[in-house]
Amino acid sequence: MSDTPTVFLIDDDRAVRDAVGLLLQASGLAVETFASAAEFLDAGVVHRPGCLVLDVRMPGLSGLDLQKELRAKGHRTPIIFMTGHGDVPMAIRAMKAGAFDFIEKPFQGQTLLARIREALASDSRQRRRQACRDKAAARLALLSPREREVLERVAEGQYNKVIAAELGISLSTVEIHRKRVMEKLQAESLSDLIRLLALLNEQP
Amino acid sequence: MAPSEDRPWPARRKALLSDEHRPESGWRRWRLHHLHPAAVSLLFTAAGLLWLLVVDPILAAGFHGDGAKRLFEQWPNVLVTLTGGILLYGLLQARANSAARARQAQELRLSEFMERMFDVAFLKDRQGRYVLLNPAGARLACRSLSECLNRDDLALFPADMARKMMEDDRRVIASGELLSCEDTFTFQGDTRTFLSTKWPCRDSAGAIVGIIGIARDITVEKRAEQRPQRARADLEARVRERTVQLLTINENLERQIAARTRAECALRDSEERFRQLAEHIREVFWVHGIEQERPLYVSPAYEDIWGRPIHGLHDRPQDWIEAVHPDDRARVQAAHVAKRHSGHFDEEYRIVRPDGTVRWIWDRGFPILDEAGHTYRIAGLAEDITRRKLAEDQLRRQQVELARMSRLSLAVELASNLAHELNQPLAAIVAYTQACLALLHQANTDPRVLTGPLEEVVKQGLRAGEIIRHLRELVHKHPAVQSALDLNALVRSVVHYAQLEVRQAGVALRLELADGLPPALADDIQIQLVVLYLIRNALEAIGEENGEPREVILHTAPLDADRVQVTVRDTGQGLSPEVRDRLFQPFFTTKAGGMGLGLSVSRSIVESQGGQLWATSNPDGGASFHFSLPIHAPS
Numbered sequence: 102m103s104d105t106p107t108v109f110l111i112d113d114d115r116a117v118r119d120a121v122g123l124l125l126q127a128s129g130l131a132v133e134t135f136a137s138a139a140e141f142l143d144a145g146v147v148h149r150p151g152c153l154v155l156d157v158r159m160p161g162l163s164g165l166d167l168q169k170e171l172r173a174k175g176h177r178t179p180i181i182f183m184t185g186h187g188d189v190p191m192a193i194r195a196m197k198a199g200a201f202d203f204i205e206k207p208f209q210g211q212t213l214l215a216r217i218r219e220a221l222a223s224d225s226r227q228r229r230r231q232a233c234r235d236k237a238a239a240r241l242a243l244l245s246p247r248e249r250e251v252l253e254r255v256a257e258g259q260y261n262k263v264i265a266a267e268l269g270i271s272l273s274t275v276e277i278h279r280k281r282v283m284e285k286l287q288a289e290s291l292s293d294l295i296r297l298l299a300l301l302n303e304q305p
Numbered sequence: 306m307a308p309s310e311d312r313p314w315p316a317r318r319k320a321l322l323s324d325e326h327r328p329e330s331g332w333r334r335w336r337l338h339h340l341h342p343a344a345v346s347l348l349f350t351a352a353g354l355l356w357l358l359v360v361d362p363i364l365a366a367g368f369h370g371d372g373a374k375r376l377f378e379q380w381p382n383v384l385v386t387l388t389g390g391i392l393l394y395g396l397l398q399a400r401a402n403s404a405a406r407a408r409q410a411q412e413l414r415l416s417e418f419m420e421r422m423f424d425v426a427f428l429k430d431r432q433g434r435y436v437l438l439n440p441a442g443a444r445l446a447c448r449s450l451s452e453c454l455n456r457d458d459l460a461l462f463p464a465d466m467a468r469k470m471m472e473d474d475r476r477v478i479a480s481g482e483l484l485s486c487e488d489t490f491t492f493q494g495d496t497r498t499f500l501s502t503k504w505p506c507r508d509s510a511g512a513i514v515g516i517i518g519i520a521r522d523i524t525v526e527k528r529a530e531q532r533p534q535r536a537r538a539d540l541e542a543r544v545r546e547r548t549v550q551l552l553t554i555n556e557n558l559e560r561q562i563a564a565r566t567r568a569e570c571a572l573r574d575s576e577e578r579f580r581q582l583a584e585h586i587r588e589v590f591w592v593h594g595i596e597q598e599r600p601l602y603v604s605p606a607y608e609d610i611w612g613r614p615i616h617g618l619h620d621r622p623q624d625w626i627e628a629v630h631p632d633d634r635a636r637v638q639a640a641h642v643a644k645r646h647s648g649h650f651d652e653e654y655r656i657v658r659p660d661g662t663v664r665w666i667w668d669r670g671f672p673i674l675d676e677a678g679h680t681y682r683i684a685g686l687a688e689d690i691t692r693r694k695l696a697e698d699q700l701r702r703q704q705v706e707l708a709r710m711s712r713l714s715l716a717v718e719l720a721s722n723l724a725h726e727l728n729q730p731l732a733a734i735v736a737y738t739q740a741c742l743a744l745l746h747q748a749n750t751d752p753r754v755l756t757g758p759l760e761e762v763v764k765q766g767l768r769a770g771e772i773i774r775h776l777r778e779l780v781h782k783h784p785a786v787q788s789a790l791d792l793n794a795l796v797r798s799v800v801h802y803a804q805l806e807v808r809q810a811g812v813a814l815r816l817e818l819a820d821g822l823p824p825a826l827a828d829d830i831q832i833q834l835v836v837l838y839l840i841r842n843a844l845e846a847i848g849e850e851n852g853e854p855r856e857v858i859l860h861t862a863p864l865d866a867d868r869v870q871v872t873v874r875d876t877g878q879g880l881s882p883e884v885r886d887r888l889f890q891p892f893f894t895t896k897a898g899g900m901g902l903g904l905s906v907s908r909s910i911v912e913s914q915g916g917q918l919w920a921t922s923n924p925d926g927g928a929s930f931h932f933s934l935p936i937h938a939p940s
Binding site: 114116117119120121123124126127128158159160161163183184185205206207208209210211 | 725727730731739741742805809
């Protein structure tokens, strides 16, 4: 259950919260509703997969404030903002800060559902990539310092002879290191190795 | 003692005052008729004979040498000469007789005059004895005439009087001149004054033989004279006194005149300066006479500004009011009438120049008081303010435009607020309905589960209607521009719409509304916008602060007898001096997204309603914005 993508709906207006929640449930989505940003943060659900549907204007911590705080903590859950009235500067700020979308009340249920589904898909993609990144990082951690030096030079495209001369070791020693790196990182070929490194260098 | 008793005057006079004794000047003694007629005749005859018998023959013999014959031929001439001498004698004798008779008659008249005259006339010899005295003199001495003669004054008059008279006599004899003097004596128990005139009596050789004199008793005249004299002395004293006074007055007067002259000079100078000023200033300087009911002076600028001749104004004072624009005329006329009493005049009005152009005039007058403090003239300045007026008009139009634009932007913001309010129930309605639809699409749905969501839909629909009703109230309910306004109700109503913003800002809003606040007179919607703006301003001021407390207080109270006041007090960062100076300037803002129009427009709105808007710093931090409005006085 805890791995089921969930829509976290936060709105201070009970009627809106209730109605939208009902709509999403009727559409087959898992929904959890909160009356305020603080209530959401206190619930300890921020790490769970899914997306946030937030009202921009709320007493206390506003939608934008919550977005800022989640990003600061490294949570990348997609956020769909709702607003009672189109407020262009606020929308721009939200989008710049990485909002998934910005929709205006009242809205077509289909529109919201479509955006939510996109957001959920984006979140699961995101989470998969993150899992790969985590796995590659774990493998990289197995390398000895000398193997790491050899890997850096191989990734730069240097020949074994050059690497041996730079590191002051024999060519056969370089070849041994290179083989162990390939084994530890579970890479079949040079191109596998390069893709893995690229994944690791990706910004989260 | 009758004058007729004896008449010694002519006789005596003949004895003493004969021709020989009469003092005469030298040449008169040698006049011919004073010689005896016989002597004259004999002389004439002798001279004729001498010429005929001696001189003529000698002369003839000298020229012709024939003297004997000529002597003989002279006898008829001798005869004629002798006859002429006899005739001459007869003639002269006759003339002498007639002259003597005339003199006798004259002397007779003189003696009569002497006897009858009231003045004393006398002749004394050198020793002072009376030789002649008229009856008036004898009467004065209280003696008969004969008793007086050959006696001197000492024998006839009191001693002091006699001595004075004799002393005068001696002076006349010594000097040989006429003496005239006034003497006052106590005489016969009475103070009497005499005017006496004396002169010496000379014989034919010129030697002084006596004294002739006249004396008059002038006691009565003197007394008569003395009364006016005393009166005159009195008068003179008074005159002197008065003169001193007059001199003093005169000195004062001179000083005053000098001062006045100086003042006049100064006045003339200042008048000259004034004239130069009045003639050259661009404003029309005028002086209006209250009694005269017409302008006494109007400076030349009138012709420039009014485009009408000044003399026309002097001839027809109503020329001025006829130049006033018809729309302003009644008002100006009323002010013109009122100024006669108050002396004050301050009007702006338009004039129409003869060429049809219109100019704005600012005309103001002030009273000139006389010494008694009454207004007797009004002086004033009329200024052409057309340019300024046009600039003002333009500024006013710009302000109106700005206010309109800002009201629009305020209205847009208000609408934004309301839209949010309204969109909440709408969003709920839509979501509930679509949820219901989604449930209905599912095959196994029990329709009863739709009851709850559909009831919610109804509730949210009603909620939206409520919001729309409030909106209509806010925008359309008050068509009257200015009406009696319950500020407390207005504040509550605005707070209702600002509630969301207040909540979002995490600010506590407190109302301190005065009970029984008198209604204000203002435009409802405009004042609502101002209050909303001030609340929003306060929220923004607090929003930038992290401190506590976060509070906005809305306060209403009577300001004074005529005004009520609304205060919006915040706990924000307050006003720095430089901000406070520019606070109400258009396009000044401390906010990132603000246009800087809110406060300046709010102030324009409040001022257009006859109120004021101002800001103060709170002693415990934050700022307060206040505005006042006039109280609605039910008529």
